[in-house]
Amino acid sequence: MTTTLYTSDHEWLAIDGDVATVGITDYAQSQLGDVVFVELPKVGRSLKKAEAAAVVESVKAASDVYAPISGEVVETNDALAAEPALVNSDAQTKAWFFKMKIADKSELGGLMDEAAYKAHTA
Amino acid sequence: MSVRDDKDSLKRTPLYDLHLSLGGKMVPFAGYDMPVQYPAGVLKEHLHTRNSAGLFDVSHMGQIALRPKSGKVEDAARALERLVPQDIVAIAPGRQRYAQFTNADGGILDDLMVANFGDHLFLVVNAACKAEDEAHLRAHLSDTCVVDSLADRALIALQGPKAESALTKSCAAAPAMKFMDAGPHIVAGLACFVSRSGYTGEDGFEISVPAADAGHLTKTLLENPDVMPIGLGARDSLRLEAGLCLYGHDIDTATTPVEAALEWSVQKSRRSGGARAGGFPGAEKILAHFDHGASRRRVGLRTEGRAPVREGALLFAGSEGGEPIGRVTSGGFGPSLNAPVAMGYVPTRLSALDTKLFAEVRGQRLPLAVAAMPFVKNTYKR
Known part of the structure; x- marks a missing residue:
């Protein structure tokens, strides 16, 4: 059973036990426009909450993706290197950015559920 | 406000x-x-x-x-x-x-x-x-x-x-x-x-x-x-x-037409020895650039990878250390090329086609090379 949580910076996290899968929301991709490049963190990197973890670039601009919580990167989505446009077509499914081992579960308390995120972007 | x-x-x-x-x-x-x-x-x-x-x-x-x-x-x-x-x-x-x-x-x-x-x-x-x-x-x-x-x-x-x-x-x-x-x-x-x-x-x-x-x-x-x-x-x-200049970015009050690689736009009649040579603001400096060369030049830049190099990125001659040798003035992703493209100013000695350079992007030096412009062949009806 996974739970999906959201940040005010438009990242989503799917929580499955000790591991969180992180991506950007469909709302975020619609604001960015056509994604042409994604830079992912290295596996093994230890991320602090709110640290710039990845970069997503459209034709016009580069945007940081922040670590929504603290933890170590355990896997990255290599498919995004070959096909950055997946971020536009499948932001909340196939276009996950990285998986991280959750360092402190109490940090999850500060995140939004789907209803709260919908209200945030309304 | x-x-x-x-x-x-x-x-x-x-x-x-x-x-x-x-x-x-x-x-x-x-x-x-x-x-x-x-x-x-x-x-x-x-x-x-x-x-x-x-x-x-x-x-x-x-x-x-x-x-x-x-x-x-x-x-x-x-x-x-x-x-x-x-x-x-x-x-x-x-x-x-x-x-x-x-x-x-x-x-x-x-x-x-x-x-x-x-x-x-x-x-x-x-x-x-x-x-x-x-x-x-x-x-x-x-x-x-x-x-x-x-x-x-x-x-x-x-x-x-x-x-x-x-x-x-x-x-x-x-x-x-x-x-x-x-x-x-x-x-x-x-x-x-x-x-x-x-x-x-x-x-x-x-x-x-x-x-x-x-x-x-x-x-x-x-x-x-x-x-x-x-x-x-x-x-x-x-x-x-x-490969066209955007004013305020690729050309401005600090760039001469020669530095900006716009020599083609200055006809011979206005250059040294021409029928109406000079007679425009800054003629002394611009004609000196025509006659003796300028120390820097606007060039096209192509990266090896897919990461766009954007305006403001500093350019270096080597992969480590050294002072910046220039700066990117326009850069982004070229949809027709399906690749990043940029232009910027470099020392004239490093402006030859295929010169290998590096751009600093998020603390890393990305390799790029001086490339011919336009990046996409123009289709003007001459």
């Missing part, structure tokens, strides 16, 4: 309501509220312009008539030559030429198009510079010319391989025009000024139309399924692939 106040102070072009009805995403640009993209998005808009035809609202740009008090266009041409390093006298009636206003230091105050309309010159200047340009013209040329600001006209660009067929439906004269032809023509029954030019590297036209008729003309052109409205986002990626 709220954001809304800022937005309210922005000017609108005559096509503002049409942009909203077409779903344009409006952003501030040069004091105007302009569409950066439509629902299709920058990528599709860019590719549509290269494959079919794109319609751009460039009404924010300044349109100026320079009218000789004598009634002789040569007098206006000679007068304008006091402010630009181009041969204006040689522009034949019905023709247009690219030019720059220079300053006393040889820098560029603005770049512009100058057309000979038979009895006067027609100028198109950048939006952000137009007030200063008009003041500059009035301050220096009022003895011989009337500087007539054509603020009641809109400007529409129609660009791409299907621009000619699209415009021909409304303007029978279009097919006979060649690249840089310019003059008054009837378009959709309206008294327009049409030039065969643009800012995309594609064949195409720019159409000056009375502001009151701009909506009608634009809607008429958009009725053609080949024609799609294009925002400023794709306008920028198109001109970057075409």
Whole structure:
């Protein structure tokens, strides 16, 4: 059973036990426009909450993706290197950015559920 | 002060309501509220312009008539030559030429198009510079010319391989025009000024139309399924692939036309030994750059990877250490090339094609190489 949580910076996290899968929301991709490049963190990197973890670039601009919580990167989505446009077509499914081992579960308390995120972007 | 106040102070072009009805995403640009993209998005808009035809609202740009008090266009041409390093006298009636206003230091105050309309010159200047340009013209040329600001006209660009067929439906004269032809023509029954030019590297036209008729003309052109409205986002990626300078970024008051690799735009008649050599602001420095070379030069840059290198990125000669040797002035992703493209200034000794350099992006040095411009072959109808 996974739970999906959201940040005010438009990242989503799917929580499955000790591991969180992180991506950007469909709302975020619609604001960015056509994604042409994604830079992912290295596996093994230890991320602090709110640290710039990845970069997503459209034709016009580069945007940081922040670590929504603290933890170590355990896997990255290599498919995004070959096909950055997946971020536009499948932001909340196939276009996950990285998986991280959750360092402190109490940090999850500060995140939004789907209803709260919908209200945030309304 | 709220954001809304800022937005309210922005000017609108005559096509503002049409942009909203077409779903344009409006952003501030040069004091105007302009569409950066439509629902299709920058990528599709860019590719549509290269494959079919794109319609751009460039009404924010300044349109100026320079009218000789004598009634002789040569007098206006000679007068304008006091402010630009181009041969204006040689522009034949019905023709247009690219030019720059220079300053006393040889820098560029603005770049512009100058057309000979038979009895006067027609100028198109950048939006952000137009007030200063008009003041500059009035301050220096009022003895011989009337500087007539054509603020009641809109400007529409129609660009791409299907621009000619699209415009021909409304303007029978279009097919006979060649690249840089310019003059008054009837378009959709309206008294327009049409030039065969643009800012995309594609064949195409720019159409000056009375502001009151701009909506009608634009809607008429958009009725053609080949024609799609294009925002400023794709306008920028198109001109970057075409290797064309954006004023305030790739050229400014600190760059001479020679440093900017715009030698081709300065005719021999205005260079050392020419019939009317010098006689424009900054001539001493600009002609010295022609005669002895400049120490730096604008070049095209291509990366090896897919990470775009953007404006402001510092350039280095090596992968580690050392001082920056230059800076990227425009950079992004080129949709037609499906790869990043950039331009910037480097020391002339490092400006040869294929010179390996590095750009610092997020603390890392990415390899890139000096590359020929335009990045995408232009398709002008010469």
